[in-house]
Amino acid sequence: MKLNWVAGGWNTPDxxxxxxxxxxxxxxxxxxxxxxxxxxxxxxxxxSKGNRIDIDLRGICLK
Structure with missing residues (x-):
């Protein structure tokens, strides 16, 4: 499985x-x-096939 994101934070190079x-x-x-x-x-x-998995990452973060 893959964790995906779009880069765009303050410390991300242009x-x-x-x-x-x-x-x-x-x-x-x-x-x-x-x-x-x-x-x-x-x-x-x-x-592995690129299908999105429904998981509550917001609920998991910083626990």
């Missing part, structure tokens, strides 16, 4: 602003563990 990014995770548990230490910024999760 060449990367608006560009979609993603990172692979081996399991849902590892993704949730990582995101529990982060601030939610509009990220979304997709499966």
């Amino acid at each position: 060449t990367f602003k608006g560009v979609p990014h993603s990172v692979n995770f081996d399991s849902l548990e590892s993704l949730m563990k990582t995101m529990s230490k982060c601030t939610y910024n509009g990220e979304w999760v997709t499966d």
Whole structure:
């Protein structure tokens, strides 16, 4: 599965602003563990075929 986001934060270089990014995770548990230490910024999760997975990342972040 992949965590996806569009770069656009204050510290993002102009060449990367608006560009979609993603990172692979081996399991849902590892993704949730990582995101529990982060601030939610509009990220979304997709499966290996690119289908969006319904998961409450906002509820997981900063727990």
